[in-house]
Amino acid sequence: AQSVSQHNHHVILSEAASLELGCNYSYGGTVNLFWYVQYPGQHLQLLLKYFSGDPLVKGIKGFEAEFIKSKFSFNLRKPSVQWSDTAEYFCAVFVYNQGGKLIFGQGTELSVKP
Amino acid sequence: DVKVTQSSRYLVKRTGEKVFLECVQDMDHENMFWYRQDPGLGLRLIYFSYDVKMKEKGDIPEGYSVSREKKERFSLILESASTNQTSMYLCASSSQDPGNLYEQYFGPGTRLTVT
Numbered sequence: 001a002q003s004v005s006q007h008n009h010h011v012i013l014s015e016a017a018s019l020e021l022g023c024n025y026s027y028g029g030t031v032n033l034f035w036y037v038q039y040p041g042q043h044l045q046l047l048l049k050y051f052s053g054d055p056l057v058k059g060i061k062g063f064e065a066e067f068i069k070s071k072f073s074f075n076l077r078k079p080s081v082q083w084s085d086t087a088e089y090f091c092a093v094f095v096y097n098q099g100g101k102l103i104f105g106q107g108t109e110l111s112v113k114p
Numbered sequence: 115d116v117k118v119t120q121s122s123r124y125l126v127k128r129t130g131e132k133v134f135l136e137c138v139q140d141m142d143h144e145n146m147f148w149y150r151q152d153p154g155l156g157l158r159l160i161y162f163s164y165d166v167k168m169k170e171k172g173d174i175p176e177g178y179s180v181s182r183e184k185k186e187r188f189s190l191i192l193e194s195a196s197t198n199q200t201s202m203y204l205c206a207s208s209s210q211d212p213g214n215l216y217e218q219y220f221g222p223g224t225r226l227t228v229t
Contacts, residue, residue, distance in 0.1 A: 009154065032216060035223055043118075044204065044220040047129045090156060101147075101172070106156040 002027045004093050006105035013081055014113050017072070021076040021108050023091030032094040033074040034102065035065055039087045050074065061085070084114045117141070118221035120205050121159075126227045135224050137205030144192070144210040146188035148172075148180060151202040163188055185206065195228045205220040 007022035033100065035047040048059025055067040065076045074091060090103040121136035134195050139146065145164055149157040149172075159172030159178040177199060181189045188207075192199055202225050206218040 006156075034217065036220075044206075046217060049217060074211040088220040092218075101159060101162065102216070104149075106154060 002093070002103050003089055004080060004103050004105040006089075006091055006108050008108045009041050009106070010109045010111070012111045012113065015083055016080050017112075019078040019085070020074070021089055021091075021105045021110070021111070023074045023076065023105055025074070025091075025093045025103070027093065027095050028072075030096045033065070034092040034094070035059065035063070035076050036090045036092060037087050038090070044090070047076070054087050062065075062108060081110075081112050083112045088114045116183070117216040118205055118207055118219050120203075120221040120224050121221060123170075123226075124225050126229065127192075127195050128229055129196060129197050131228075133194075133195050133226065133228075134194075135190040135203055135205075135226070136226040137190070137221055138186055139145045139186045139188075139205075139219070140186065141207065141209070142185065143207035143219075144185070146210045147183065147208075148178075148188065149204045149206065150174070151204055151223070157204065160190065192226075195226075197228050198227045200226060220221050 005024045013112045033043050033050040036044045037047045038044045048057050050057045050067050058064045063078050087107050088107050090107045092102040118139045127133050147162040148160040158174050160178050163169045163182045192219045202223050204223045205221040208218045
């Protein structure tokens with residue numbers, strides 16, 4: 001079965017540190033890729049998405065992600081985190097033969113210390 | 115702006131009770147989904163629906179059922195609540211238009227506690 005794996009369960013950083021959250025998926029066909037974020041007490045919202053074209057995708061709040069097809073990866077990055085980036089981050093994959101479902105990773109909790 | 119609303123933010127029920135969780139979306143989306151979110155497990159799909167009166171089992175349908183009588187409304191039913199169904203329940207919707215890349219829009223969630 002298709003799966004999505006996020007390597008880090010909990011990441012703790014100081015403000016201004018650089019961030020990279022790993023995401024790998026296990027499907028070899030055409031995929032759409034997403035990163036969602038859930039700030040404390042808020043609903044899940046889209047951070048960025050990829051479907052084709054430039055493998056480096058820019059999202060909101062200075063986040064970006066790079067799709068590396070050969071590695072089945074879609075890692076999320078931010079050069080300098082802020083305390084307000086404290087949240088839980090979910091990677092998700094849409095697989096075209098799975099009929100409209102998104103497959104989510106386990107989530108990574110990011111804590112940024114001021 | 116897409117809006118997905120859920121009937122309750124917090125709910126406390128007793129073991130054995132029948133529980134209804136309601137979800138409404140206002141963007142005329144064809145697809146609707148119910149997930150549960152548990153620490154360390156991410157989001158797990160319970161049921162989804164592509165159209166009125168149709169439903170598909172997700173990854174963890176046991177102990178749940180759903181109803182979709184109208185396009186904008188998708189209900190999750192716990193026939194006989196159990197303590198292991200204590201969780202955060204998230205509703206989502208998406209368009210079937212491929213141009214929207216199947217992006218899902220989420221509601222605020224219902225935190226259900228079964229005692």
